[in-house]
Amino acid sequence: MLARAFLFLLDSLAGLLSLILLLRFFMQTFRVSFVNPLGVFVNAATHWLVRPLRRVVPSVFGLDSASLLAAYLVQMLPLLAVLLFAALGSAYGDVLETPYTPIVFLLGQALRSTLRLCAHLLIAALILRIIFSWFEVPSRIALPVSQLTRPLLAPIRRFLPPIGGIDLSPLVIILALEMIILFV
Structure with missing residues (x-):
């Protein structure tokens, strides 16, 4: 019970x-600008982990590889703990019954968890953007959410313009992300 x-x-x-x-x-x-409450929080909460990784992990194609690798490694921690408890003979012994070696299992499950988190994060950002579009109340988080979702929505909006004043592009992206979650 304590292990659970x-x-x-x-x-x-x-x-x-x-x-x-x-x-x-x-x-x-x-x-997205980091000069807002959300950006300041994200930077403060992750700087301690990303900064040392940046010294070792180079940027790939201009992308922040250190943040992505850090998220992947953090997703490995609970899986490593499950494997440890399984090796010690707790109720998680069935984990070691996988057809893969524990290392392959660990790497694959961490990748799967990271991809699912990416999709869930983008879905949440799109839902926030939809909610913010309903209300014209200025919010200090509305601008970064808009900047975060704009690159996702722009390609869809070229092919699917608003119908009767309703923008369906977030719905298309959410459905695509849900398909990714379903297959991952």
Whole structure:
């Protein structure tokens, strides 16, 4: 029972930190300004982990590889704990029954978790953008959310203009992201 509580806590904290790291990655990829409350929070919450990685991990194609790698590595932590508990003979022994070696299992599951988190993060940003578009209330988070989702929506808007004043492009992107989640 204690192992389950520990794994739940570790998985929750790793998921939260990974989401923030992925948000940092997407904010830098889509050139979202960090001069807002969201950007300041993301930078402060992840700088301690990303800064040392940047010394070792180079930027690839202008993308923030250090943030992406950090999110991937953080997603490995709960899986490593499960493998450790399985090796010690707790209730997670069935994990070692996979047809893959534990290392391949660990790498694959961490990649799967990271991709799913990316999709969930982008879906949440799109839903926030939809909600912010309904209300004309200025928000300090509305601009970064708009900057974050604009590159996703622009290609769809070229082929699917607003119909009767309703923009369906977020719905198309959300459906595509849900398909990614389904297949991953």
